[in-house]
Amino acid sequence: MPIVSKYSNERVEQIIDDVVNVLQRHEAPLDLALMVLGNATTELINGSVKAEQRAAVADKFAKALTASVK
Template sequence: MPIVSKYSTEQIENLVNQLLDTLHANHATTELSLMCLGNAVSHVVNSSVPLAQRQTVAGHFSQALTDAVNSKSN
């Protein structure tokens, strides 16, 4: 069964494009881009997820990232 998001594809694509545009405008390398995005993810989790749930959320995020990267290589 496919996962249904409460966010539209357009909402997601617009935000992703804005993030990527900012990284490109600053000539961020892959390493710097990943560092900045990782820091942003950490900030979002630490500022909006209850302490007791952070490890679970981080694990799910990590698995989703791994799945996304693996699906692109097939």
């Protein structure tokens, strides 16, 4: 059963394009781009998720990322 998102594909794609454009504007090589995205993810989780739930959210995110690149 497919996962239904509460966000439109158009909105998601626009934000992705914006983020990628910023990385390209800064001529960020892959390792720097991944470091920036990882650090941003950490800040989002730490700033928005209760401390006792952070590890579970990070684990789910890591599993989703791994599944998406296979």
